[in-house]
Amino acid sequence: MQKDRVVLLGTKGGPAIRPGTRMPTSSLVQMDGQTILVDAGLGCTRGLCDAGVALKDLETIVITHLHSDHYLELGPLFHTAWTAGLNHPVRLIGPKGLDQYWEGFLASMEFDISLRLRDEGRPDLKSMAQIEEISEGSTDIGPLRMSVLRNEHPPIEDSFALRFDGAQHSVVISGDTAPIPEMIPFAKGADLLVHEAMLSAGIEALCKRVGNGDDRLRIHLERSHAPADQVGKIAAEAGVKHLALNHLVPCDDPDFTEADWISETRRTYSGNLSIGTDGMEIPLQG
Ligand SMILES: [Zn+2]
Numbered sequence: 001m002q003k004d005r006v007v008l009l010g011t012k013g014g015p016a017i018r019p020g021t022r023m024p025t026s027s028l029v030q031m032d033g034q035t036i037l038v039d040a041g042l043g044c045t046r047g048l049c050d051a052g053v054a055l056k057d058l059e060t061i062v063i064t065h066l067h068s069d070h071y072l073e074l075g076p077l078f079h080t081a082w083t084a085g086l087n088h089p090v091r092l093i094g095p096k097g098l099d100q101y102w103e104g105f106l107a108s109m110e111f112d113i114s115l116r117l118r119d120e121g122r123p124d125l126k127s128m129a130q131i132e133e134i135s136e137g138s139t140d141i142g143p144l145r146m147s148v149l150r151n152e153h154p155p156i157e158d159s160f161a162l163r164f165d166g167a168q169h170s171v172v173i174s175g176d177t178a179p180i181p182e183m184i185p186f187a188k189g190a191d192l193l194v195h196e197a198m199l200s201a202g203i204e205a206l207c208k209r210v211g212n213g214d215d216r217l218r219i220h221l222e223r224s225h226a227p228a229d230q231v232g233k234i235a236a237e238a239g240v241k242h243l244a245l246n247h248l249v250p251c252d253d254p255d256f257t258e259a260d261w262i263s264e265t266r267r268t269y270s271g272n273l274s275i276g277t278d279g280m281e282i283p284l285q286g
Pocket residue numbers: 013014025067069070176247
């Protein structure tokens with residue numbers, strides 16, 4: 001059986017990419033023989049292959065919220081898996097509205113999809129996505145228990161953090177969120193907390209570079225995302241065994257390096273720490 005691990009496939013916060021940047025958000029969770037993709041940002045298909053996952057073996061996909069950097073590649077991933085031999089339904093768990101996206105994606109590719117159905121005799125793509133609306137509480141994924149916590153990511157209301165508990169390990173993925181006290185009991189004692197993070201010192205420079213000339217982007221970032229030192233505090237209080245930062249904002253400003261992320265997080269957290277990079281594998285041990 002595949003060893004329990006998490007692979008950070010894409011670690012950039014936000015949808016835009018530029019020469020040399022990382023890819024937007026997606027993470028692979030493999031525990032107790034289950035393979036789960038959390039979020040499907042641009043690049044997730046390549047990321048899965050690079051992590052050694054055969055696309056035809058996809059089983060479960062969970063989308064934390066409907067910002068494009070978390071699901072822009074969902075349709076293309078399904079379609080590519082289909083052409084790679086996927087012929088079983090995939091559980092697709094996500095917020096209300098995901099069914100509309102799926103219908104729209106299928107409609108946009110109608111020419112190609114119906115051609116391949118006729119011409120190559122492939123199975124029906126539409127029914128491959130078994131969509132379930134995500135909600136607070138918990139659900140079983142094979143032998144794993146997935147718990148869902150509504151986080152704080154205005155103006156989106158349906159935005160969620162996830163916790164996976166298996167026979168030996170537990171992993172928490174924060175999703176996009178401001179720091180919230182509820183994350184502390186939710187992440188209590190986890191082997192790994194993957195938390196989004198923002199470097200406050202880099203926000204001003206970022207807004208100057210890509211902003212729209214007013215304060216909206218800065219206000220959005222500050223009320224909807226989590227400064228690295230506060231993430232460290234959450235991890236310390238939750239007593240997690242390992243903290244990995246992802247969804248890094250900013251992550252393409254040469255003035256801010258890994259050392260800045262480390263020193264900001266170390267103000268409040270002294271445990272195992274990883275600053276996520278695309279393709280980083282985090283084995284779950286012990
Ligand atoms: Zn995001």
